[in-house]
Amino acid sequence: MNRVPTGVKGLDELMEGGFPEGRSILVAGACGTGKSIFGMQFIYYGAKQHGEPGIYVTLDERPDLLRQDMLMLGWDIRKLEEANMVHIIDGSIAKIGIPSEEEFSMPATGFDLDKLLLEIMRTSKRIGAKRVVIDSIPALGLNFQGEADIRAAILKLAYILMRLGVTTVMTSEVKEGENSFGKYGVEEYVVDGVVVLHYLGVGTRSNRTLHIRKMRATRHSEDLHPMEIGADGITVHKVEREYEKY
Ligand SMILES: Nc1ncnc2c1ncn2[C@@H]1O[C@H](COP(=O)(O)OP(=O)(O)OP(=O)(O)O)[C@@H](O)[C@H]1O
Ligand SMILES: [Mg+2]
Numbered sequence: 533m534n535r536v537p538t539g540v541k542g543l544d545e546l547m548e549g550g551f552p553e554g555r556s557i558l559v560a561g562a563c564g565t566g567k568s569i570f571g572m573q574f575i576y577y578g579a580k581q582h583g584e585p586g587i588y589v590t591l592d593e594r595p596d597l598l599r600q601d602m603l604m605l606g607w608d609i610r611k612l613e614e615a616n617m618v619h620i621i622d623g624s625i626a627k628i629g630i631p632s633e634e635e636f637s638m639p640a641t642g643f644d645l646d647k648l649l650l651e652i653m654r655t656s657k658r659i660g661a662k663r664v665v666i667d668s669i670p671a672l673g674l675n676f677q678g679e680a681d682i683r684a685a686i687l688k689l690a691y692i693l694m695r696l697g698v699t700t701v702m703t704s705e706v707k708e709g710e711n712s713f714g715k716y717g718v719e720e721y722v723v724d725g726v727v728v729l730h731y732l733g734v735g736t737r738s739n740r741t742l743h744i745r746k747m748r749a750t751r752h753s754e755d756l757h758p759m760e761i762g763a764d765g766i767t768v769h770k771v772e773r774e775y776e777k778y
Contacts, residue, residue: 539577561729591671
């Protein structure tokens with residue numbers, strides 16, 4: 533099976549070289565754990581280092597703010613967009629009913645999953661996308677009535693992305709300490725991999741960790757790895773590194 537380098541320093545070697553190609557991976561964590569940075573790092577390095585075009589669907593954060601945040605990490609997303617290597621689809625503004633200034637966006641008349649899927653398919657075909665990020669899954673569910681609807685929607689999303697042949701990162705918010713990785717109790721089963729980001733907001737030194745909870749078709753580390761968000765994004769460390777300090 534082909535492997536897709538994640539772009540996250542130190543992560544590929546923990547899972548036989550990267551994500552399994554063409555599969556979906558859920559990145560779960562509480563707020564501020566680095567899910568969006570993880571997603572953009574996957575897209576940025578995919579485009580920049582591996583020549584793989586990527587689509588970033590942003591449902592929570594406005595694209596202009598996202599670009600600004602990423603520029604702080606030294607990632608010039610605009611430049612990659614101009615080169616047709618990255619496309620941001622704005623699904624954030626449709627939810628509040630204000631027209632987007634983005635080239636690729638959902639209509640202001642309201643959020644519509646089918647329209648979003650169509651936009652992903654169209655963009656994917658046009659730029660030859662190999663990577664997709666959906667940030668975030670819970671944000672998709674705003675207009676759904678019941679849990680059954682959102683389950684069906686997530687299944688549909690996963691199926692369509694699988695048919696497109698892209699490798700997908702989906703993000704999901706979970707409360708710290710909760711023993712579930714998706715909000716709707718189906719995400720974690722639909723996807724082929726789950727990466728959990730933790731942030732223990734205590735102490736003075738870095739207290740972020742990353743844990744590969746599952747990765748189908750892959751041998752992977754089962755440890756809780758220290759990670760940091762630095763000037764150039766996320767770096768994951770081997771567990772041994774921790775002991776070296778003592
Ligand atoms: N340039 C930077 N250098 C160091 N740390 C940073 C930098 N930029 C962001 N961070 C850290 O990353 C966190 C935000 O990361 P990110 O937006 O990816 O989190 P998230 O999990 O997507 O959060 P949310 O659930 O709110 O969407 C910040 O709270 C901050 O701690
Ligand atoms: Mg986020």
